[in-house]
Amino acid sequence: MLVVMKAQATPEQINAVCEHIEKLGFRPHPMPGAQRTAVGITGNQGQIDQGNLEELSGVAEVIRVTKPYKLVSRDVKEEDTVISFPGTNATIGGRDLAIVAGPCSIESREQAFAVAEQIAAAGAQFFRGGAYKPRTSPYMFQGLGEQALIIMAEVRDRFGLRIVTEAMDTENLDLVADYADVIQIGARNMQNYTLLKAVGRKRQPVLLKRGMSATLDELLMAAEYIMSEGNYQVILCERGVRTFIDHTRNTLDLSIVPAVHRLSHLPILVDPSHGTGKRNKVVPLARAAVAVGADGLMVEVHDQPDKALSDGAQSIYPEQFVQMMDEITQIAPVVHRNVP
Amino acid sequence: MLVVMKAQATPEQINAVCEHIEKLGFRPHPMPGAQRTAVGITGNQGQIDQGNLEELSGVAEVIRVTKPYKLVSRDVKEEDTVISFPGTNATIGGRDLAIVAGPCSIESREQAFAVAEQIAAAGAQFFRGGAYKPRTSPYMFQGLGEQALIIMAEVRDRFGLRIVTEAMDTENLDLVADYADVIQIGARNMQNYTLLKAVGRKRQPVLLKRGMSATLDELLMAAEYIMSEGNYQVILCERGVRTFIDHTRNTLDLSIVPAVHRLSHLPILVDPSHGTGKRNKVVPLARAAVAVGADGLMVEVHDQPDKALSDGAQSIYPEQFVQMMDEITQIAPVVHRNVP
C-alpha cells in the first residue's frame, strides 16, 4: 500500500499520516520525491483499510502495490535514488559515475596506501578493501579484521576516499559500521536475512551484492529487507552469476542493469573483477558496464596481484585502472553520465 | 596434515600427540576408527614440521592431505560416520535409513501433532518443522519462533520423534540448540561462515543443506567449517539446485550422493520436497534417492497442504507418506539398507 501526498502537503500532514499508519500497527516509510512525497506502508499482519487513509488531510490517493517488492519499486518512488556523502562531492546514482576500487583484502598499511594513492590519482572516489573475508575454506586467509578497518580509516584521512568494506555477520557489523562509509553485504550473504535486517537498522549506505544464483526478483527482495527496516540507501551490485560457462569464473549478467532501472529507483554498480575472475577481461567488461548504463563500477586493483593473498588472478594493475578510467570517461557521455 | 596412530596406540599417546599439536599453535582433531585413530591437524598459520610428529610414541605415520577439505575426507576417516541419538535406536549414516518428515512451518500445536502422529505411525524417526523461516519476502510469514520450538519439544515427548529444526542466525542458535536434536542449516546459509563456525561449537548433530548453486567442493568445504570447530556430527542434505529447468522448482541432483560417498565419510540425505517443488514428484524422487544410495530422506508432510502457510505445493499428504514408506522399504535391501 502506498499513500501519495498532495504536492502542497505540509510536513505536519505527512507526519500525521505516518502516525496514523503506526497506530494501525504498520510501518510508514516516507519517500520524498521531486514533486510530492509518497508514504510506503509495510507490515505483515494482514490488510489495511484503505478508506480512512484517503480521508486524512493532504492525501492525494492511496494505491495498492501488488508487486512483492514495494519500497524498492519505482511505483513507490519514481525518481532515481541518489546517495550523497556529506563533506564530499561523491554520489552514487546521480549523473556522476561512482568508481569503487581497491584490493580484495587489506594485507598491510603499505599495500593499502600504495593502491589507494594510485586509484585516487586516477579519479576513484571510493576505496574498497576486505577486513573480514568470507572464504570457501576455513584454512585460507580470513582477513586482518579490525586492523584492516583502522588502515582503511587512515586511507580515508590521507586520500579523501570513502571506504566500502564488507560486514560478514551481525557480530562484526557494529565495528564495520564504525569505520565504513558504505557497508558491503557479500554475495554469499544476499539471503542472510538476519544480517539484512540488521544493516537495515544502520544509517550508512549499503552495497548489496547479487547472490551467485539470485534472480532479479530475489535481489530486489533482499534490498526490500534492508529498506523495510528503515535504511533506504541501498546500492545494488551485479558481480556475475554461476552458469555452465567455463571461460570465466562467473558469468557477468549486464542485462540486469536496464532491468533494475525499469523496476527500481535504486542505483546498481557492476563488479567486472568477480564478474569475470580474469584480469584480461576486467577492463573490456568495465567499458561494457558503463555503456549498458551502470551507475558505477567496483574493481579490484592490486599493485602486486601475483602476491595477493586473495583474488590475485582477477585484480588489475594500477596502470590498467588508469586506462580503464580513460576509456570510460569517453563512453560516459553517451549514456548521459560523467566521470568526475 | 594427518597423524595416523598405531593400532595399539594408547589413549595417553593420542592425548600426547594432541597436546603437541596444540603447543605448535595448531588444532588437533582425533578421529577414532575401527582399526586405529587418526588425528587431523588444522590451522591456517602455515606449515607444520612433519619430522617431530613422526617421532612421538604411538605414531604410525604422518600424511600430508592435499585436498582442500581435510576432516570431511575419507583420507582422514575411512569408515562411514554414523550418528546416533542416545536413548533411541535412531541413527543417521548406518544401515538404517533415516526418515525425517513434517510440515515446512510449525503453524499450531494441532497441526504439528496431527502430522507427527501420522508420520510416527508410518515409521519416521525424525520430525522436521520450521520455527524460524528464511523467506524471500520480508512480508511473508516468518515462523512462530520459540512457540514453535516448544510445540516441537512436546512432539518429541509425545511421539518419541527426534526434532530437526533450522537455526537462521547466531542470535537464535542457542535457543534452537536448547530444543533441537539436530540443528539444520538452510541452503541460503550454506556459506554463512559465521553461523557454520558457531554451530561447529555446538554439540548437537548438524544437518547442512546444499546451497542453491553450490558445487560438491563448496558443500564439503562448508562441512569442513563446522568440523574445524570440533563438531564432527555433520549430515549433508541434497535439496535441488538452480538450473534452466522449469518443470520443477529446483533440479534434484541425485548424482551427488555417490559423489559424496566416494570422497567423504559423512552421511547425506535427500530432500525431494524442495528438490522438486511439486507434490506429484516427491514420492518418485524419494524412491530414486533411496535407490541411488542416500542415507535417508527429508520430506515435507502436511495434513492440509492447501492451507499451509508455506511450501504447500510441495508437501505430500500423510497417505502419500505411508505409500512412500512402503515403497522405499522394498527398495532399501537392494542397497543393503533397512527401513527401521
Added chain:
Amino acid sequence: MLVVMKAQATPEQINAVCEHIEKLGFRPHPMPGAQRTAVGITGNQGQIDQGNLEELSGVAEVIRVTKPYKLVSRDVKEEDTVISFPGTNATIGGRDLAIVAGPCSIESREQAFAVAEQIAAAGAQFFRGGAYKPRTSPYMFQGLGEQALIIMAEVRDRFGLRIVTEAMDTENLDLVADYADVIQIGARNMQNYTLLKAVGRKRQPVLLKRGMSATLDELLMAAEYIMSEGNYQVILCERGVRTFIDHTRNTLDLSIVPAVHRLSHLPILVDPSHGTGKRNKVVPLARAAVAVGADGLMVEVHDQPDKALSDGAQSIYPEQFVQMMDEITQIAPVVHRNVP
C-alpha cells in the same frame, strides 16, 4: 483440434473423418485407444471449422487442444504408447523395462560380438552402437559408417538383439533405416527439424534424446515434429543436461520422467552413461532411474573401456552390467514393472 470418435465407430467412419480433414487441407492422425479412436488434426494454415466435423457420423465430440504439443499429449491419447517389435517379445513403454546396452562406437566385429554376447546373456533386448558419431572435434574418430551397420546386423542375427543406432543427418538416414530397428536422434540434433521431419516419414521407432539444454516443452515439441509427419513410435530419452555442476559431465534430471508421464503417452528411457559421464556413477543412477519410473535404460557397456575409441570413461564393464540387471530386477516390481 482433436476428433473423438464414438466407442462403436466403424473403421469406415474413421476413414471418412480422415478424408474430410484432408479435404480441408489439414492432416489427420488417427490414434486408436483402448476404448475409442481419436483423430488428431495438424497443419499450420489457420483455423478449422469445428461445426461440420461434429456432424460427421461416428463422431462423439471435437475438442480444441490448446497446448502447443498435440499428438504427443495425453489429451489426444490417454493410454501409454507401447512399441512392439514383431517377431520378438521386446516392447518399449509396456510393463517390461526396455534395456538398451552396448558400446559407444562400433570399433570392430570382435568388440561388438564380445559386448553383445555378454549383455544378451544378462538380459538386454536391445543393442546400441554408434556407426556415425557426432564428435566435438572434426579430428576425432567419426565412426566406421556402413561397416558398423553391417556388424550390427550380424549382432541381431546372432544374438536376437534389436539394433538401436544413430542417424546423424538426412544423408545417412536411409542407410541407417535399412539396418536399424530403432533410429536414434542424438542430443545435438534434437532441434534439427529437417532431420526430425525426415525420420517422421520413416516407419521405424525413433529414440529421441533430450538436447543439452532442452526444456520439457522443447523435448515434447521435438517429438511432435516427428509425429506430425506420421511416425507415432517415438521414445524419449533423458541423458543429462548442462548445468554449473562439475562432479559429473552432465546433470541427470530424473524429475523429467514423472513430468513426461503426466503430459504425454510416450515412453521415456534414461541414459545414466551420458547422464553422469563417470563409470562409478552409472549403476547407482540406473537404479534410481528405474525407481523413479523410467520405461527403460540405455547404458554404454564395453569389454575394455580403457581402450574405447570414444566415451571410455563412462562405459561400464560387462560384470557391472550384470550387477545392474540384478539390482533393477529387484526394484522393478515396486513400480509395477518387470525385467524380462
Added chain:
Amino acid sequence: MLVVMKAQATPEQINAVCEHIEKLGFRPHPMPGAQRTAVGITGNQGQIDQGNLEELSGVAEVIRVTKPYKLVSRDVKEEDTVISFPGTNATIGGRDLAIVAGPCSIESREQAFAVAEQIAAAGAQFFRGGAYKPRTSPYMFQGLGEQALIIMAEVRDRFGLRIVTEAMDTENLDLVADYADVIQIGARNMQNYTLLKAVGRKRQPVLLKRGMSATLDELLMAAEYIMSEGNYQVILCERGVRTFIDHTRNTLDLSIVPAVHRLSHLPILVDPSHGTGKRNKVVPLARAAVAVGADGLMVEVHDQPDKALSDGAQSIYPEQFVQMMDEITQIAPVVHRNVP
C-alpha cells in the same frame, strides 16, 4: 601441426609443401599472414612425420599444435581475419564495425523493403532476414522459403545491402548459397556437423551462431569443422545462452568476445536481440557489445514489431535503430573502431 614458411618463401615453395602434405594423406590449409604464410595440417588418420617437412625448401619451422582447435587458433594465424565483400566497402573483422540488421522473418516484399530502406539510411551494410525458420513448434510459421530469398536479392539490388540468411539443412543450402552473401548457421545447428561440413565446402562467408549451451571450446570446434573443409571465412556470433536467469529470454555472455579474441583470429559479432529477447534491452546491450570489443552487431529491426510473424517482442523500431547507430558511433573510437 603447422608449417611456418620463411618470410621470403615463394608461392611455388608453398605449393610444394601443400602437395607434399596431400601426398601423405593429410589436408593442407595455407593461411597467408602479413609477414609470412603458415600451412595448417588436418586429417584424422594419425601422426605425421615432422622431419621431412622441415627439410622442404622455404620452410622456417614445423610446430605441433596441441589445442583441439587448430585452424581457428591464433597459433596458426596471428593476424585478425578480415572478411571483405568484393564490389563493396563492407568488411567484417577489420576496423569498421559490421552492422547486420533486418526482420526476423521475411514476411512480404513491402515489409522487407520498408525495413531495409530505413536500416540502410541509418548506416547498416548487411540485411538479415529469415527465409527458412527453425521453429520450436511444427505448427508455427516456417518462413517463406525461396520467395523470401528472391525478395532479399531485390533488397540487395535496390539498397546495396549484403544479404545474411540462414541455411537450415543441407537440402536448402545450395539454394540459400545462390542468394546469400553470408550463410548463417543457427544456434540450434551449431553442432549439426553434417551441415557444418557442407557449408565448409561453400565459398561464401559463414556466420556461425553460438549454441544455447555451447562452451567457448565447442563454439571454436564448430568453426574448426567449417574451416577443416576449406572455408576460412567464418564469423562467430554470440546470441545469448540458457541459464537460470528469467528477466531476459537468454543470458548474453559478453565476456566471450575478449575470450574469442585471445584464442582465435576469427571475428565475432553480438546479437542483442536474441541475447535478451526484450526490445527495451536491445540498445543498451548493443552499446555494451561495442564497448566490450565486438566486431559488429546483428539486430532484429521491424517496422511493425507487434504484427511480426516471429520474434516481435525482441525487434526494435527503426527509430531505435537510428538511436543505436548514433550511440555506437560515439563509443566505437574508444575501442579503435569506426562505424562506416
